[in-house]
Amino acid sequence: MSELVLTARKKSGLAREINAVITIMARDITLFFKSPMTIIMSLTMPIVMMGMLGGSLSQNMAGGLGFDYKQFMLIGMLVNMLFMTTTMGMSSLVEDHTTDFTQEMMISPVSRYGIIIGKILGSSFGAIIGMFGTVIVGLCMGISISISQLLLIIALSPLMCLSAGSLATIIIGVIKSNKTANIAVSLITMPQMFLSGAIIPIGNSHGILYVISRMMPMTYCLDLVRSVVYAGTPQYNSVVLFNPVIDLIVIIALTVVCLVIGTFFFARSEKNR
Amino acid sequence: MNMIEVNSLVKQYDRAKEPAVKGIDFSVNEGEFFAFLGPNGAGKTTTISILTTTLSKTKGEVKIAGFDVETQAKNVRENVGIIFQQPSLDPQLSAEENIRFHACLYGMCSYRPTFKMMPATYRKRVMDLAEIVGIQDSLFKPIKKLSGGMQRKLEIIRSLIHTPSVLFLDEPTQGLDAVSRRSLWEYIDTVRKQYGTTVFLTTHYIDEAEKVDKVCIINHGKIAISGSPQEMKNNLLKQQLVLDSDDRDGLITELSDMGLFHKTENHIIVPYQEIAAQDVIAKLKTRLSVLSIEEPTLEDAYIEYLKIGGEVA
Numbered sequence: 001m002s003e004l005v006l007t008a009r010k011k012s013g014l015a016r017e018i019n020a021v022i023t024i025m026a027r028d029i030t031l032f033f034k035s036p037m038t039i040i041m042s043l044t045m046p047i048v049m050m051g052m053l054g055g056s057l058s059q060n061m062a063g064g065l066g067f068d069y070k071q072f073m074l075i076g077m078l079v080n081m082l083f084m085t086t087t088m089g090m091s092s093l094v095e096d097h098t099t100d101f102t103q104e105m106m107i108s109p110v111s112r113y114g115i116i117i118g119k120i121l122g123s124s125f126g127a128i129i130g131m132f133g134t135v136i137v138g139l140c141m142g143i144s145i146s147i148s149q150l151l152l153i154i155a156l157s158p159l160m161c162l163s164a165g166s167l168a169t170i171i172i173g174v175i176k177s178n179k180t181a182n183i184a185v186s187l188i189t190m191p192q193m194f195l196s197g198a199i200i201p202i203g204n205s206h207g208i209l210y211v212i213s214r215m216m217p218m219t220y221c222l223d224l225v226r227s228v229v230y231a232g233t234p235q236y237n238s239v240v241l242f243n244p245v246i247d248l249i250v251i252i253a254l255t256v257v258c259l260v261i262g263t264f265f266f267a268r269s270e271k272n273r
Numbered sequence: 274m275n276m277i278e279v280n281s282l283v284k285q286y287d288r289a290k291e292p293a294v295k296g297i298d299f300s301v302n303e304g305e306f307f308a309f310l311g312p313n314g315a316g317k318t319t320t321i322s323i324l325t326t327t328l329s330k331t332k333g334e335v336k337i338a339g340f341d342v343e344t345q346a347k348n349v350r351e352n353v354g355i356i357f358q359q360p361s362l363d364p365q366l367s368a369e370e371n372i373r374f375h376a377c378l379y380g381m382c383s384y385r386p387t388f389k390m391m392p393a394t395y396r397k398r399v400m401d402l403a404e405i406v407g408i409q410d411s412l413f414k415p416i417k418k419l420s421g422g423m424q425r426k427l428e429i430i431r432s433l434i435h436t437p438s439v440l441f442l443d444e445p446t447q448g449l450d451a452v453s454r455r456s457l458w459e460y461i462d463t464v465r466k467q468y469g470t471t472v473f474l475t476t477h478y479i480d481e482a483e484k485v486d487k488v489c490i491i492n493h494g495k496i497a498i499s500g501s502p503q504e505m506k507n508n509l510l511k512q513q514l515v516l517d518s519d520d521r522d523g524l525i526t527e528l529s530d531m532g533l534f535h536k537t538e539n540h541i542i543v544p545y546q547e548i549a550a551q552d553v554i555a556k557l558k559t560r561l562s563v564l565s566i567e568e569p570t571l572e573d574a575y576i577e578y579l580k581i582g583g584e585v586a
Contacts, residue, residue: 015380019377019383019384020377020380022377022384023377023378023384024378026384026386030366030370030386031363031365031366034366035365099361099364100359101361101363103361104375105378106327107325107327107350108375108378109347109348109378
């Protein structure tokens with residue numbers, strides 16, 4: 001019996017699970033650095049989303065809102081970047097499936113939740129790079145954000161990524177082709193970008209659009225970040241929709257529900273390959 | 274101790290007319306080399322998938338290393354190593370990164386971002402295994418740059434790095450050239466001797482199952498026949514003497530007088546089972562020009578079984 005096996009048995013179940021999550025996450029980070037195109041895309045995305053789309057919106061929609069639209073949009077774009085890039089990163093599950101690499105993970109003594117959480121955290125790496133890119137583009141556009149506000153957003157970003165990734169798992173976890181996965185990414189990210197208040201204020205939404213916006217995890221993630229950034233400012237009531245505690249509870253609840261359902265679907269689809 | 278125990282296993286896929294596996298039973302002892310054979314669609318892959326916890330069963334009981342595949346799936350996974358029919362390596366990682374990923378998933382060591390930062394025990398084991406299968410020079414190359422044979426060898430290293438008690442090989446030599454096949458089997462032999470690993474093999478190359486301890490043939494979802502390769506050959510085929518003589522008519526008369534069944538093809542074929550070949554030869558007075566004994570192979574027995582419709586129970 002090798003020395004390695006003896007060492008392995010000393011680790012507790014939880015320590016092994018955490019190590020497995022780190023390993024799966026580290027693999028995605030390694031793949032990120034091995035793909036120059038992914039790095040270029042991660043850095044280009046903030047320019048397109050923040051610089052072009054955000055810039056155009058702020059030039060044409062900023063009037064009469066009662067608050068600084070540019071800062072409102074920067075927060076929206078930061079959270080949107082986390083959601084969009086994490087969702088795109090989760091689509092690598094489909095690639096893993098086509099190369100049969102998911103089998104390697106599924107036969108390992110790691111819980112299915114460990115596999116999905118590891119994948120989400122790995123996908124979050126590119127998202128956080130994109131978030132920093134967005135801040136830099138925002139600064140170049142003259143939008144200010146304090147260091148303390150930025151640190152608070154960074155502290156909240158793993159929760160945002162977990163929320164985005166668990167939502168993505170429900171759909172992407174059962175998809176078997178890259179083409180369908182690309183469509184699914186758009187289906188998940190685009191409605192959220194427009195309906196959750198990332199770039200368009202949703203204080204006056206009503207009817208079906210109101211209902212949809214309240215069902216989206218990104219609505220609460222955005223609101224939580226804005227409540228942190230706008231805390232103590234006169235614009236707080238114009239920008240923030242809910243109490244931050246409610247935001248936090250809803251985010252955690254939706255994340256847990258999506259994670260359980262997504263992991264179930266993913267494991268089930270892998271068992272019926 | 275039974276390392277694999279399968280009792281009344283049934284698998285019914287959704288929307289399928291009949292079960293893919295229809296109540297099969299078999300067991301594999303510790304350290305045994307077991308071959309699970311059968312034609313395409315017989316239920317081999319379904320069975321191996323259930324045994325390795327990647328597919329759920331409909332009914333029955335399956336235990337691997339004493340652990341139930343459904344209620345103790347994690348313990349089962351810790352005890353098995355698998356080489357799938359299709360390579361399951363990450364093509365974007367290097368060979369060593371694939372092994373490291375596997376070792377860390379199995380909790381053998383904490384993850385470190387580079388090989389040099391990994392524990393010395395891990396590094397030594399990887400280098401030792403790589404040397405045995407001869408891929409030490411390719412260890413840090415991307416998977417894309419490795420040949421099919423190299424990738425298969427790498428998968429073997431990966432599946433053995435956590436020293437599993439049971440190694441599942443699902444058509445492991447598919448797509449390999451003859452040299453790679455031979456070196457792979459030599460390595461698996463070494464591993465079996467060194468670690469006493471129980472090996473469960475499915476293959477379409479029946480000659481690869483000649484050396485196993487026990488063979489089990491599955492057909493139409495049922496176990497059709499099982500036993501050692503020799504028992505299977507004895508049950509399904511007779512050994513045969515190949516004889517000829519310049520006085521062929523004399524030889525045929527003599528064989529008929531001895532009450533031995535024979536047929537004439539290029540030479541005279543005398544199947545035998547109960548009597549020894551030496552007894553037949555000793556009684557013959559006609560001078561022989563051709564004399565040889567033909568031993569049936571497992572492949573002959575397998576084909577014979579399929580020819581008679583797989584009705585042997």
